[in-house]
Amino acid sequence: QTSSPCLSCLCVCGSSLSRCLLTWLSHTSCALPKSKKMLMTIMRRLSLLLLAGTISVSAFYLPGVSPRNYEYGEDVTLKVNKLDSVRTQLPYEYYSLPFCVPDKVYEYAENLGEVLSGDMIENSAYRINMKMLTACKILCKKTYNKHELQDFEAKIRDEYHINWIIDNLPAATKYYTEEIDDEGESNYESHYAKGFPLGFVATEEDALPDLEPGVAYLNNHHRLILYYHQDPASFVGYRIVGFEVEAFSVKHSYEGDWDRASGPQLSTCTALNPIGRNQKPQPVSGTDSEEVIWTYDVQWETSNIKWASRWDVYFKMTDSKVHWFSIINSIAVVLFLSAMVAMIVTRTLHRDLLRYNSPEEREEAQEETGWKLIHGDVFRPPVFSQGLCVLVGTGYQLIGMSVVTLFFAVLGFLSPANRGGLMTSMLLLFVLMGIFAGFAGTFLGKIFGVENWRRLSFATSFAFPGVSFVIFFILNAMVWGEKSSGAVPFGTLVALLVLWFGMNVPLNYIGAYIASKRPAPELPTKIKKHPREIPEQVWYAKAPFLALLGGILPFAACFIEIFFIMSSVWMHQFYYMFGFLFIVFIILTITCAEISIVATYFQLCYEDYHWWWRSFCTSGFSAIYLFLYSIMYYYTKMRIDHFVSSALYFGYMFLISLGFFILTGTIGFSATYIFVHKIYSSVKIE
Numbered sequence: 001q002t003s004s005p006c007l008s009c010l011c012v013c014g015s016s017l018s019r020c021l022l023t024w025l026s027h028t029s030c031a032l033p034k035s036k037k038m039l040m041t042i043m044r045r046l047s048l049l050l051l052a053g054t055i056s057v058s059a060f061y062l063p064g065v066s067p068r069n070y071e072y073g074e075d076v077t078l079k080v081n082k083l084d085s086v087r088t089q090l091p092y093e094y095y096s097l098p099f100c101v102p103d104k105v106y107e108y109a110e111n112l113g114e115v116l117s118g119d120m121i122e123n124s125a126y127r128i129n130m131k132m133l134t135a136c137k138i139l140c141k142k143t144y145n146k147h148e149l150q151d152f153e154a155k156i157r158d159e160y161h162i163n164w165i166i167d168n169l170p171a172a173t174k175y176y177t178e179e180i181d182d183e184g185e186s187n188y189e190s191h192y193a194k195g196f197p198l199g200f201v202a203t204e205e206d207a208l209p210d211l212e213p214g215v216a217y218l219n220n221h222h223r224l225i226l227y228y229h230q231d232p233a234s235f236v237g238y239r240i241v242g243f244e245v246e247a248f249s250v251k252h253s254y255e256g257d258w259d260r261a262s263g264p265q266l267s268t269c270t271a272l273n274p275i276g277r278n279q280k281p282q283p284v285s286g287t288d289s290e291e292v293i294w295t296y297d298v299q300w301e302t303s304n305i306k307w308a309s310r311w312d313v314y315f316k317m318t319d320s321k322v323h324w325f326s327i328i329n330s331i332a333v334v335l336f337l338s339a340m341v342a343m344i345v346t347r348t349l350h351r352d353l354l355r356y357n358s359p360e361e362r363e364e365a366q367e368e369t370g371w372k373l374i375h376g377d378v379f380r381p382p383v384f385s386q387g388l389c390v391l392v393g394t395g396y397q398l399i400g401m402s403v404v405t406l407f408f409a410v411l412g413f414l415s416p417a418n419r420g421g422l423m424t425s426m427l428l429l430f431v432l433m434g435i436f437a438g439f440a441g442t443f444l445g446k447i448f449g450v451e452n453w454r455r456l457s458f459a460t461s462f463a464f465p466g467v468s469f470v471i472f473f474i475l476n477a478m479v480w481g482e483k484s485s486g487a488v489p490f491g492t493l494v495a496l497l498v499l500w501f502g503m504n505v506p507l508n509y510i511g512a513y514i515a516s517k518r519p520a521p522e523l524p525t526k527i528k529k530h531p532r533e534i535p536e537q538v539w540y541a542k543a544p545f546l547a548l549l550g551g552i553l554p555f556a557a558c559f560i561e562i563f564f565i566m567s568s569v570w571m572h573q574f575y576y577m578f579g580f581l582f583i584v585f586i587i588l589t590i591t592c593a594e595i596s597i598v599a600t601y602f603q604l605c606y607e608d609y610h611w612w613w614r615s616f617c618t619s620g621f622s623a624i625y626l627f628l629y630s631i632m633y634y635y636t637k638m639r640i641d642h643f644v645s646s647a648l649y650f651g652y653m654f655l656i657s658l659g660f661f662i663l664t665g666t667i668g669f670s671a672t673y674i675f676v677h678k679i680y681s682s683v684k685i686e
Contacts, residue, residue: 067307068167069237076128076226076240079108081163081170082120082485083198086571086638088158089645090484091118097155097198098148100125100140100294112427112495113420118486121165126296128166130238131228134298136269141258146288152199153284156216161195161572162247166226167240168417170194172314174244192313194572196222196245199284210280217281219247221269222296227303241303241310249281252293269295311417315576327560327580334557334587338594345598371604372683376528378604378676381448382612386456388669389448391616393441393460393508395666398659400433401426406585409578416574427499434461434504438511446520457512461505464662468655469500475651478644524681534608541606543614550595551621554664557591558584559629566633570649589667592619596668597675604676615672620665627657 070076080094095101102125110119125139144152164171172192199218202211211217227242254264269275274297282292305312371378382388405426408414414422441460442453450456473493480487488496539545561577561584568575599618600611630653640646 067235067239069235069239070130070228071237072131074130076130076166078124078126078128078224079121079165080124081165082118083155083160083162084118084195084572085155085158085160087640087645088160088642089570089640089648090479090482090642091120091486092155092160092483093120093485094122094162096483096485097151098142098144100142111420111424112492113423113425115420115492116423116427116488117420118484119419120485124164128224128226128298131300132298133300134296135271135274136266136295136297138264138266139294139296141291141293143289143291144284149284149287149290152218153216156197156199156218156284157201160198162198163195164243164245166243169240169243169310170314171196171224171243171245173197173246189316190313191316192244194314194574196247199249208278208281212283215283215285217249218284218292219249220252220282220292220294221248221250221275222246223248223275223299224296225299225301227301227305229303229306231306239307241305241307242301242313248275248277248279250275250279250295251282252295254293266293266295311415311576314416314574327584331583331587334553334591338590341594341598345601371601371607371679374532374604374607374609375525375680375683377532377609378611378680379447379523379525380527380531380609382610385448385612386445386450386459388612388616389441389445389450389456390460390463391662392444392666392669393437393439394464395662395669396440397430397433397437398663399666400436401429402585402663404429404433406578406582410582414578416576431499431504432507434507435511437461438508438513439515440511442512442515443518443521446515446518447523453512453516454509457509458505460512461508464659465500465504467658469496471651471655475648478647482644524677532607532609534610535606537606537608541603541608543610543617546599546603547614547617547621548624550599550618551623551625553595554588554591554619554622555625555629557587559625562626562629563633566630567637570633570638588664592622592664592667593671595619596672600672600676611672611676612669616665616669619668620661622664623657623661626660627653630657 080099082091083094083097084091095105102123105122108121108123110121114121127137128134162171172194173196174190175193176188176190178186178188197219199216201216202213204213206213223246225242225244225246226240227244228238229241230238250268252266252268254266256264258264268279275295282290284290405414405422408425409422414425437460438457441456445453445456476488476493561581564577565575565581567573596615596618600615603611603614630650634640634646634649638649640649
């Protein structure tokens with residue numbers, strides 16, 4: 001048990017993760033037993049890793065990108081992006097609704113990740129000039145028929161949000177949360193939510209007299225608040241460092257006849273009388289025709305935020321303290337359990353080796369039960385050995401993709417500022433890592449005595465990518481039927497097939513060819529001709545129970561980060577905690593390796609030599625808990641009421657869970673193979 005100064009240290013340092021860990025670990029009054037020296041050393045090293053990860057997160061977010069300096073009065077381009085909704089998960093092109101359209105609509109170049117994400121970036125009719133204020137500027141006047149009004153109403157009831165972009169910054173809505181500081185006083189902190197609502201549906205709680213409950217209202221006036229930074233000592237001009245939008249619904253009225261050339265005078269909005277929340281809103285429900293006037297304001301405000309830090313407000317989390325403490329608790333619990341398990345296994349295994357190798361006790365040991373008695377069967381190839389080779393090969397492909405992606409993400413190359421960069425990188429890295437899949441699968445096949453390495457190579461290159469492509473194609477067809485911009489076009493599907501057949505399959509074959517030319521690894525024991533009979537196992541030593549029990553710990557090591565990642569994917573939030581994600585990935589790797597080794601060791605002690613598949617499933621079954629958690633997340637966090645949206649959610653979560661099963665299973669299997677090979681190489685076999 002730790003002393004009270006240690007506990008107070010943890011409470012006081014809660015606001016700074018790295019400072020708290022370093023202070024706690026260096027606190028001399030924390031009396032720890034001598035048996036925990038190893039755990040203390042591990043925690044000290046982990047604190048340095050956490051410090052490095054924290055520094056990486058707060059560093060400059062996108063190396064190699066230079067800011068743009070604007071002159072006074074220079075045109076500032078506003079780009080429009082997709083309409084998205086948390087309720088439907090179906091993005092739509094901005095001009096799929098009858099907004100004000102510029103003279104000529106053209107699309108901006110997009111990378112593969114943006115296309116797969118459903119982004120559709122186009123130009124707009126808005127005119128903005130650097131540091132020039134605009135009040136109640138009319139964009140256009142449109143008369144909508146019943147069908148167009150129903151389209152607006154349907155999107156409003158589905159809670160669709162509009163996404164704009166200025167100088168690569170997404171439009172955001174500012175909101176405030178009440179935070180309690182260490183002294184117990186309440187403070188209000190500002191946060192950003194991506195995009196802004198298309199409209200709203202009035203409820204009975206709304207206090208404004210002009211609102212009717214159940215009626216949908218359209219936000220047809222937008223106040224653009226742009227923040228700029230100026231530093232004459234460093235650069236000339238102005239840099240945009242913030243982009244907020246306030247959306248209003250107002251039923252505009254004007255005096256006289258409408259003459260856009262002469263500039264109609266709006267009676268509902270002037271430079272001295274700006275739009276407010278108390279004005280009569282613009283309904284789109286219950287009418288066959290409606291005249292809507294679109295207007296906007298442009299406000300410029302100076303800011304001390306530097307260009308390199310302008311994305312920090314997007315990454316600011318409302319529950320950061322919970323996040324920090326949960327990460328620390330998970331790491332502490334997992335490391336403590338891992339250290340205890342490692343000491344138990346090391347001490348028990350060391351005693352077994354002394355007993356088996358001792359000349360005085362060798363004859364007595366042969367009459368007892370133990371893992372040495374199955375030395376002639378422990379390396380016997382399992383059933384469906386080629387299937388295991390395919391999974392392990394694919395697992396190394398996923399591991400390579402994950403490690404390289406996290407490495408570049410921690411360095412800052414995969415910031416959300418680089419839209420689509422993360423998905424593009426993961427896809428290309430998965431294809432390039434096909435060479436490791438072919439090598440690992442074929443090399444394991446040589447251990448099992450698989451002779452047809454070509455067939456094994458093609459099975460590895462077609463198994464997981466084939467299942468993923470089939471599910472993706474079916475879901476894409478469903479999205480296509482909804483006329484969503486999230487539907488991947490035919491040309492992109494062809495590009496994906498070219499990446500698969502033109503790069504992944506050949507690289508897989510090259511890796512398999514290299515492995516086929518290498519000699520088969522020498523096993524420490526020979527396989528007997530006739531398999532040994534396995535004794536009757538107790539219920540808690542059987543495969544299903546151990547696999548389900550073993551999968552809990554790897555999932556517990558990372559479920560907090562899984563929550564934030566799922567919120568980023570399905571709740572359209574920004575995620576940029578790659579430093580901590582890298583630490584969690586290391587913890588997950590250690591946990592998967594140790595839990596598989598421990599389960600396999602006790603299995604061998606019960607003279608059960610069918611460990612190949614069990615070592616894979618023990619850590620891989622954490623994917624079952626991931627999928628179960630996604631079901632709970634669906635019913636507690638999501639508000640989806642469309643069949644296609646539900647199919648998208650569960651289809652992609654199944655693919656993610658399948659990939660997680662293969663990745664964690666491969667980690668556990670690889671560690672277990674090294675462990676089994678090592679212990680049977682250390683024992684004397686007569």
